[in-house]
Amino acid sequence: MFARAALLVALGLQPAAGDCPSWGKPFPSNLAGLDKISFANLYDVTYYDQYKVIEYSATLAQYHPSWHPEASLRGTRVPPMVLYQCGTTKPTTSMPGVPSDARFFEIPVKNATVGWGGPLAFIELLGVSQSIDMVDIRTISSPCMQLLEVCYPETHIPTSLPDWSANPEWTNRAGRTDVVFTDASGTGWGGDATKDVPFLVSLDPGSLSRAEWIKFMALFYNEEAQAEHIFEQVKADYNALKAVGDQLRTDASTEYNGAQPKVIFVNSGTTNTVANAAYKTQLITDAGAQVVPLPAVAPAGCTFSTNTDGTKTMRCDIPAGDAAFTSFLAEADVIIDESSLWPDYDPAKYRGFATIYNVTADQVPALARNPPNIFRLDGQVSDAFGDGNSQGMSWLDIQQSEPQQALAGLMEAIWDRDFTSTCGQKYLWRVSNPSAQNVVGHQGCPLYSAQGQNDCQSLHGRLHVPPMCSAGNVFEPLETTTVASQEASVACRVGAALSLAAVLVPFWA
Numbered sequence: 001m002f003a004r005a006a007l008l009v010a011l012g013l014q015p016a017a018g019d020c021p022s023w024g025k026p027f028p029s030n031l032a033g034l035d036k037i038s039f040a041n042l043y044d045v046t047y048y049d050q051y052k053v054i055e056y057s058a059t060l061a062q063y064h065p066s067w068h069p070e071a072s073l074r075g076t077r078v079p080p081m082v083l084y085q086c087g088t089t090k091p092t093t094s095m096p097g098v099p100s101d102a103r104f105f106e107i108p109v110k111n112a113t114v115g116w117g118g119p120l121a122f123i124e125l126l127g128v129s130q131s132i133d134m135v136d137i138r139t140i141s142s143p144c145m146q147l148l149e150v151c152y153p154e155t156h157i158p159t160s161l162p163d164w165s166a167n168p169e170w171t172n173r174a175g176r177t178d179v180v181f182t183d184a185s186g187t188g189w190g191g192d193a194t195k196d197v198p199f200l201v202s203l204d205p206g207s208l209s210r211a212e213w214i215k216f217m218a219l220f221y222n223e224e225a226q227a228e229h230i231f232e233q234v235k236a237d238y239n240a241l242k243a244v245g246d247q248l249r250t251d252a253s254t255e256y257n258g259a260q261p262k263v264i265f266v267n268s269g270t271t272n273t274v275a276n277a278a279y280k281t282q283l284i285t286d287a288g289a290q291v292v293p294l295p296a297v298a299p300a301g302c303t304f305s306t307n308t309d310g311t312k313t314m315r316c317d318i319p320a321g322d323a324a325f326t327s328f329l330a331e332a333d334v335i336i337d338e339s340s341l342w343p344d345y346d347p348a349k350y351r352g353f354a355t356i357y358n359v360t361a362d363q364v365p366a367l368a369r370n371p372p373n374i375f376r377l378d379g380q381v382s383d384a385f386g387d388g389n390s391q392g393m394s395w396l397d398i399q400q401s402e403p404q405q406a407l408a409g410l411m412e413a414i415w416d417r418d419f420t421s422t423c424g425q426k427y428l429w430r431v432s433n434p435s436a437q438n439v440v441g442h443q444g445c446p447l448y449s450a451q452g453q454n455d456c457q458s459l460h461g462r463l464h465v466p467p468m469c470s471a472g473n474v475f476e477p478l479e480t481t482t483v484a485s486q487e488a489s490v491a492c493r494v495g496a497a498l499s500l501a502a503v504l505v506p507f508w509a
């Protein structure tokens, strides 16, 4: 065993199928025999001795009915998955709980294609980036994942190139990996449904429960304890901020004099749009504010449509619906303008709220305020990459994994002088201050070295530390001793010291 491991290291070979990766965690033996664990109504997990069965929700977790690149999958349910421990025999459909249409994945995953930035943020949080074979750097914004691509340039390939997926199976890059993390619309689709794992975080309506998708990613790496530990701290931090939001809501000393401020996310393209996604409404409410309510009946020039999360979108034609849209904007204390966010994130090219929505400060109090309460979502973007000058925007790839940071920033925007978080503003910038946008490159990763000696090795094992945003909250790493005794000796501290068992109970109770 030692000789073989030494040989693999010496030759730089990858372990063969069946072998466990040297860095991989053992199967979580303490979870077998428990009842089914349901997450966010989008998927269930059942544990057996050496395998886990993941079943996507039949109604919610479907391949997109019109956008998925593979026509035969459109509108169909994502089939179940059996994740079995490396070194054990692949389960058969005659074994307990294994569905007849299951797809099989050996875990911990050794070789993964990451089709977009959403799953990548969770891979980084769990410290399992060793397994990444391929990711498209053009749309990611994490400094350390950008450094990953500097350290291992072969990792990067644009999803648009034929090498990503269009070649015959096994010769294309996605085809040679063991799993391809995509989404319901097939972002980063690798051409092989048996390896496709839609990471449905964007379909999850809850702000906090989106962060809980760390538990989905953890299933593929036996990192359940780590995921639970990280999520519990994110949740504690988020709820501490929410409690502050609750106090500010009725605080007569704020600029709103105790009246609950109204906030809205708007967009402008061929129409002017209000998109009340459930997670945005939740962030606004948890910040101590309220969403500008949509009228019961669509006003003149405007129409309503229903979103997958059950919320309504209002679209107002230009110019037929301008009057209605302007009176809607007039109700807001704080406006987040999502118009023209992609692909160009240069603040200097922002045309200005008044121009975009054809309104004046007289009509819109948020615009009249000094400084104006108009914000943009591209507060953090990556530096430009490649000929196309592509940039990633953190709101799209990282934000779902850190609702505490998103909430803290939104609270800073809404409450201004009356609230400051300990993690600072990240996703929002006030349009009156274009220099507030933060452009982050691989140089922003702590493992980067200006002398060219990047610590690429540590990048792989690195556990990312999520930001903690409420006063007095500090992230506590999961304490482990030796790898062999990891499961037994793991200690999860959230605020006070808690045993793993005590922390684990609530998520299936």
Ligand SMILES: *[C@@H]1O[C@H](CO)[C@@H](O)[C@H](O)[C@H]1NC(C)=O
Pocket (backbone or CB within 6 Å): 014, 110, 111, 112, 130, 131, 132, 133, 176, 177
């Ligand atoms: C993934 O597998 C391919 C083909 O065997 C190999 O060339 C590549 O180095 C592997 N990548 C990782 C991250 O192990």
Ligand SMILES: *[C@@H]1O[C@H](CO)[C@@H](O)[C@H](O)[C@H]1NC(C)=O
Pocket (backbone or CB within 6 Å): 319, 358
């Ligand atoms: C802006 O609104 C005014 C009316 O308030 C209208 O006359 C004008 O055509 C509009 N401009 C554009 C570009 O829609």
